[in-house]
Amino acid sequence: GPAVEMTDLSVQFRSKRSRTVALTDITMRVEPGEFVSILGPSGCGKSTLLKIVAGLVRPTTGSASLMGQQVTRPQDKIGFIFQRAALLEWRGVRKNILLQAEMRGLDRKEAGRRADQLMEMTGLTGFENALPHELSGGMQQRVSLCRALLHQPPVLLMDEPFGALDALTRETLNTELNRIWRETGTTILLVTHSIAEAVFLGTRVEVMSARPGRIVRSLPVDLPAERV
Numbered sequence: 688g689p690a691v692e693m694t695d696l697s698v699q700f701r702s703k704r705s706r707t708v709a710l711t712d713i714t715m716r717v718e719p720g721e722f723v724s725i726l727g728p729s730g731c732g733k734s735t736l737l738k739i740v741a742g743l744v745r746p747t748t749g750s751a752s753l754m755g756q757q758v759t760r761p762q763d764k765i766g767f768i769f770q771r772a773a774l775l776e777w778r779g780v781r782k783n784i785l786l787q788a789e790m791r792g793l794d795r796k797e798a799g800r801r802a803d804q805l806m807e808m809t810g811l812t813g814f815e816n817a818l819p820h821e822l823s824g825g826m827q828q829r830v831s832l833c834r835a836l837l838h839q840p841p842v843l844l845m846d847e848p849f850g851a852l853d854a855l856t857r858e859t860l861n862t863e864l865n866r867i868w869r870e871t872g873t874t875i876l877l878v879t880h881s882i883a884e885a886v887f888l889g890t891r892v893e894v895m896s897a898r899p900g901r902i903v904r905s906l907p908v909d910l911p912a913e914r915v
């Protein structure tokens with residue numbers, strides 16, 4: 688079955704004074720191993736969409752499922768990466784990555800091996816004890832990528848992960864992300880503002896419009912042979 692499925696979803700945020708329709712008529716099916724890029728203007732509900740999959744926001748109507756199970760609370764089967772790396776400043780790189788293992792009570796030895804493997808994949812070997820402030824923005828996001836993948840989640844959610852980085856660093860990280868996606872088979876949902884990035888990375892691009900947020904196009908991407 689699908690890795691992620693959303694059916695007739697809508698989300699309204701209510702307060703005493705106002706009501707915001709953040710998402711409406713969202714139906715999306717993501718097969719295992721797909722890389723779906725979500726493109727749209729600010730405020731169209733992209734972050735909210737990812738939070739629904741993560742179980743951090745409840746849909747007002749409709750439902751979402753992850754790996755065949757209805758999402759009703761915060762999910763373990765995901766990794767989440769935000770625009771800001773959100774690392775613990777007083778912990779070294781390896782310990783920041785292993786935070787995920789502590790939080791989830793993973794086997795320490797196994798988690799350590801996995802952390803070393805992920806650091807190798809992302810060029811962080813040699814930086815095990817470096818503190819976040821000693822690293823560039825790109826290196827910091829590599830650390831959050833490793834942390835998000837430590838528990839081998841079948842689905843990775845990325846919300847403008849490289850949006851704060853300079854163009855060259857961004858391009859390098861996108862190339863690495865593409866390789867990691869192919870090597871791990873992780874299903875990825877990526878929110879981005881960049882059409883070029885959406886098309887470079889995605890097997891499919893979902894285009895959203897605002898007020899209210901909805902999907903207006905779903906475009907398959909033809910992968911060049913070297914990327915298949």
Ligand code: ADP
Nearest residue numbers: 727728729730731733734770771846847850880
């Ligand atoms: P978008 O550009 O699609 O709105 P962002 O990830 O840039 O997506 O921002 C999502 C929301 O997160 C913003 O509307 C803002 O409220 C909040 N946000 C983003 N960056 C920061 C920041 N550096 N400090 C505080 N809030 C932020």
Ligand code: ADP
Nearest residue numbers: 700707708709728729730731732733734735736
């Ligand atoms: P995007 O990521 O595309 O910028 P968001 O999902 O962050 O969009 O927000 C979609 C809409 O929902 C925006 O109008 C935003 O202000 C509103 N919104 C998001 N989160 C909340 C919240 N917790 N409470 C009220 N309104 C919210």
